[in-house]
């Protein structure tokens with residue numbers, strides 16, 4: 001990859017702008033965990049970032065046990081008994097017996113109960129015929145069971161010492177269940193990141209305010225706050241900042257002193273009313289600005305002191321796309337998570353693009369469709385406007401058209417990033 005400047009230049013063409021992969025590389029290289037570590041009760045651990053590898057202190061399951069209700073026996077005894085076994089005991093779950101199974105005997109056993117010494121196979125009760133003879137219990141076990149059938153081996157889920165969860169994992173219900181299966185009540189996690197959210201612009205009006213001509217209700221802040229709510233962060237809502245350089249500067253200065261990251265929208269472009277960029281240069285450092293992508297070109301990453309500033313474009317679709325592509329991963333990385341790129345899946349295009357500019361990567365809003373044979377394809381939302389929140393509601397994900405592709409024909413393979421990859425469920 002050719003070396004490119006970290007951009008500080010407003011008058012660039014796409015071929016000179018920072019490419020998507022380069023922007024990701026800068027974020028990955030420059031962001032490392034900033035949060036402290038503390039134990040978190042499993043009940044509160046969902047979505048948190050695990051800070052220390054968790055290993056199993058003992059095997060799970062701890063002992064060989066029955067997978068079904070039935071009769072446990074030693075498979076090697078089958079031939080000698082001809083399948084006719086005296087029932088020599090009864091073992092229920094939670095009541096293990098220290099008695100070894102007598103040669104040629106079988107024990108009544110229930111699902112989850114520890115299989116006694118010498119027994120290796122469990123026959124399901126529906127397949128067996130119990131008998132009583134002279135006050136003694138017998139069971140006829142049918143032939144054909146494989147040795148080890150219906151027996152769950154100790155350690156078959158986890159072996160003692162096995163790593164269950166690596167540090168840097170965002171804990172899902174599955175990880176919480178696995179940690180709980182070892183008996184642990186808590187897990188060491190990174191503290192939630194402190195993130196401030198603000199909107200900029202004289203035209204922007206807060207929810208519930210009376211409408212005035214020229215105004216635009218603030219959709220970005222609620223949208224981003226809701227996106228952030230899917231991450232392990234504490235959000236401070238800083239409201240709306242007017243298009244005045246000193247107002248933007250003082251808000252950013254205050255926010256930087258008390259937050260790990262600041263997320264702003266608007267004022268990221270190159271107009272003279274775009275004060276976030278100017279303030280960032282004055283107060284701190286800009287690591288990147290102006291990417292060769294669409295939408296989201298004015299996306300900015302910088303820092304004021306130790307606080308990371310992620311300046312997103314004002315257009316709601318651009319802000320959303322930048323969140324999906326960069327901000328989410330950046331916030332997670334700051335919060336201790338291992339970098340995980342949202343996966344893309346290759347689908348057939350159900351749309352055409354006659355001409356696309358080379359040198360920039362485009363992210364179209366993609367809607368999943370099915371053809372006559374039930375094969376999934378992806379089409380693009382009919383209109384491209386960067387202000388159409390409707391398109392975000394309709395879309396199932398983003399279609400990614402790389403820099404070197406200049407046209408797409410119907411049926412072409414295209415890369416699709418489902419929103420479910422970034423924790424947003426389908427409607």
Ligand SMILES: Nc1nc2c(c(=O)[nH]1)N[C@H]1C(S)=C(S)[C@@H](COP(=O)(O)OP(=O)(O)OC[C@H]3O[C@@H](n4cnc5c(N)ncnc54)[C@H](O)[C@@H]3O)O[C@H]1N2
Nearest residue numbers: 199216217218219220266267268269274297313314315318
């Ligand atoms: N001469 C140029 N003009 C623009 C360029 C450019 O390169 N040269 N880039 C365009 C692109 S691409 C984008 S994206 C926008 C982003 O500009 P800003 O980040 O400076 O955003 P604003 O100008 O403040 O706002 C853009 C647009 O979004 C609306 N907006 C802003 N905040 C909110 C909010 N909180 N909720 C809802 N809508 C919001 C705002 O009213 C504008 O319509 O710049 C292009 N221009």
Ligand code: MOO
Nearest residue numbers: 295296297318386
């Ligand atoms: O990049 Mo702007 O993000 O197209 O609307």
